[in-house]
Structure formats: C-alpha cells, structure tokens
Amino acid sequence: MAITDEIKKTLSDPTPLYALAGAGDLAYEKLREVPGKVEALAADRKGTQEKATAKLQEAQSRLVDAQAKVAGTVSTLPADLKELQEKAQSFALAQVGRAVELAVKAKEAYDELAERGKGVVDRSRPAEGAPAAVQPAGAEAVAEEPEPVDAELVEDDETAAEAEEPAAGPTAKKSARGRKSAE
Structure with a gap:
C-alpha cells in the first residue's frame, strides 16, 4: 500500500502546478516589456543609420580626395x-x-x-743532369726511380758531415742524413 500512498501524495501535491503558473506569469511579464524594447531598438536603429550615413559620406569624401591625389601624382610622372x-x-x-x-x-x-x-x-x-743542390731550399726532389745507395759512402759522408759540424749536435746528424737520402 505504500505505492498507492505515494501516488495520492504526488497527485495531491500542488507544487508542479505552482511552478507552471509561475513560468506563465514570468513569460507574460517579459512580453509586456517587449513593445518598449522594440521602440528603443527602433530609435537606436534610426541613430545608427544616421551615424552610418555620416561615416559613408565621410568615406566618400576621403575617396574623392585620394583620387585627386592619385591623379595629381600620375600627372607629375614623366610624360x-x-x-x-x-x-x-x-x-x-x-x-x-x-x-x-x-x-x-x-x-x-x-x-x-x-x-x-x-x-x-x-x-x-731539377734540370736533367743538374745536381739536386741547384734546387731552392725546401723544394722536394722529384725522382722517377731512386738510385741504389752504397752504404759505405753514406757512412763516410755522415762522418765527414759530423767532422764539419761538430757543435751542431744530434739534429745536424739527422739533417745530414735527410740531405743524403734526398740526393
């Protein structure tokens, strides 16, 4: 029986009807305000149209001025x-x-x-037949085929070079060997 009690209570509760009546009253109130707003919009529309017309006329006058300036500039170009x-x-x-x-x-x-x-x-x-000593210092010798070197001659030349340059030290030996092997 709880269900029948709930149904009776829901049907006897007037709250939904009150909400519906309140919405209708609010709609009526807002509809009564519409004619005043329409008149205000019409007045604003007239003012807006007047402003737009004034701006259009101003823009047209600026356009005429700009056209005159362009025409003047074109006329100053070389003929x-x-x-x-x-x-x-x-x-x-x-x-x-x-x-x-x-x-x-x-x-x-x-x-x-x-x-x-x-x-x-x-x-x-080096010219053909010319000794390599004719070359400038630091120039590399270009030989087609190296000639065989006699080991005894190299040793004799090294000792002779050491005897000629006793104060030069170990670097002189290396440079003397480098010169001999380059020949």
Missing part, C-alpha cells in the same frame, strides 16, 4: 615614358659592358697567375 625606357636600357647596356670589361681583367689576372705558377714549378724541378 615621355619612352625616354625613361631608353634611359633604363642605356644604363643596363653600360652595366653589361662594365661586367664584360671586369671579366676580361679577371681572365688576364688569372692567366698571369698561371704563368707565374708555371715558372715556380719549372724552377723547382
């Missing part, structure tokens, strides 16, 4: 565009000529450096 084109062409041709001139100078400098380098290489190579 003879062909003359301007010819000047640009002659300038471009002059720059091309200058670039060619610089390229010729660069080629000449390159050729001079190559000739100089050839001379340096030729001087650093």
